[in-house]
Amino acid sequence: MYAAAIIPAGGIGKRMGLGSPKQFYELAGVPILVHAIRAFEQVADIQLIIVAAPQNHLADTEQLVEKFHLHKTKVVAGGKLRQDSVRAGLAHVPEECQFVAVHDGARPLVSPELISACLDHAGLHGAAMAAIPVKDTIKEVADNVVLRTVDRNALWQAQTPQVVRTDIMRKAFAAADEQSFIGTDEASFLELIGEKMTVVEGSEQNIKITRPDDLLIAESILMQKKEKNTGMRVGHGYDAHRLVEGRSLVLGGVEIPHTTGLLGHSDADVLTHALCDAILGALGSGDIGKHFPDSDPAYKGISSLKLLENVADLAGDKGYVLSNADITVIAQQPKLAPHFPAMQENLAVACRVELDCINLKGTTTEKMGFTGRQEGIAAHAVVLLQEIYLLSL
Numbered sequence: 001m002y003a004a005a006i007i008p009a010g011g012i013g014k015r016m017g018l019g020s021p022k023q024f025y026e027l028a029g030v031p032i033l034v035h036a037i038r039a040f041e042q043v044a045d046i047q048l049i050i051v052a053a054p055q056n057h058l059a060d061t062e063q064l065v066e067k068f069h070l071h072k073t074k075v076v077a078g079g080k081l082r083q084d085s086v087r088a089g090l091a092h093v094p095e096e097c098q099f100v101a102v103h104d105g106a107r108p109l110v111s112p113e114l115i116s117a118c119l120d121h122a123g124l125h126g127a128a129m130a131a132i133p134v135k136d137t138i139k140e141v142a143d144n145v146v147l148r149t150v151d152r153n154a155l156w157q158a159q160t161p162q163v164v165r166t167d168i169m170r171k172a173f174a175a176a177d178e179q180s181f182i183g184t185d186e187a188s189f190l191e192l193i194g195e196k197m198t199v200v201e202g203s204e205q206n207i208k209i210t211r212p213d214d215l216l217i218a219e220s221i222l223m224q225k226k227e228k229n230t231g232m233r234v235g236h237g238y239d240a241h242r243l244v245e246g247r248s249l250v251l252g253g254v255e256i257p258h259t260t261g262l263l264g265h266s267d268a269d270v271l272t273h274a275l276c277d278a279i280l281g282a283l284g285s286g287d288i289g290k291h292f293p294d295s296d297p298a299y300k301g302i303s304s305l306k307l308l309e310n311v312a313d314l315a316g317d318k319g320y321v322l323s324n325a326d327i328t329v330i331a332q333q334p335k336l337a338p339h340f341p342a343m344q345e346n347l348a349v350a351c352r353v354e355l356d357c358i359n360l361k362g363t364t365t366e367k368m369g370f371t372g373r374q375e376g377i378a379a380h381a382v383v384l385l386q387e388i389y390l391l392s393l
Helices: 032-041 055-067 082-090 112-125 166-179 186-192 212-228 270-283 304-317 337-351 388-392
Strands: 003-008 046-053 073-077 099-102 127-133 138-142 145-150 156-165 198-201 232-244 249-251 254-256 320-330 358-363 376-387
Touching (some): 032 046, 032 055, 046 055, 046 082, 055 073, 073 082, 082 099, 082 166, 099 112, 099 166, 112 156, 112 198, 127 186, 249 270, 254 337, 270 304, 270 337, 270 376, 337 358
Parallel strands (some): 003 099
Antiparallel strands (some): 099 156, 127 156, 232 376, 249 254, 320 376
């Protein structure tokens, strides 16, 4: 499935009584909006996330996207009403995109599993939304007097995401524009054109942050989830390549002056290869040869930093990010320490982490073995991956 997500985040949240839009307010140290985006970043079928932000907060939103390494996310200007923001996002959805998932930017606790369930049901029925059955007794009231008790058996409380086939969504918004219709969610737009919306049972935890007390509830839910899940994985990687004449010596993406270079199908960057293998090992996803075989001409001469970027993306898709890496390069010659700062920066950028998350060391074998005889260079890497969700805590 090729799906895009639109996250309307153009409101100002008057009921919160904050000095800035509520979606930028921090929940457990991370902006509410970022929590919501991260859930969609983890869903493989979601290939594009469009955030419709307030016009005067576009730069702030783009900075958040960069700071939190939200690589699927694009920021556009939202509108005054929710439907204005959705319409603005819809204009940026590619024609070939099959489905659009709309999710409130103020619902930070949506799970990737719920998003996937809504996508699956929309794939079968054309449209699907998250909702929960009403549990409380419902009263119709006028002038503070109860008129009647409403039968709650057929009542559901709407949530998001709401997923709609893209062509149906465009048709519904065109009809709404023609009729000057104002709707509160995508289901109301489908009602306008006589299209059906399937319901997927949502979650009580998928709350919308509307009032200050909602922040306390959301914080409590996050802390409970943290206690139930360690969310960490360890991986080890090792690689070695032969030194030969006529090849460049590339380590950590840095070309180092030397009389010989490493032999391999790619640039033979053993340091970066070891880091790739360590991350793949932590994910339980095989090794670098499985993902980038030397039989594939597409990888001939390729920079290993590009391979590392792909591995970091895979980790992100599985819900993990690099917490830290400790890498040791084993080489008799040349001296590597002067080149470590440039290597560190290259690796940190490829993994989308801070510089201090990457530690580099060099050692020799006192002229023993293949590295000591300068026949080759080897590298070991140990990594710790942390679940993206828990970085919010």
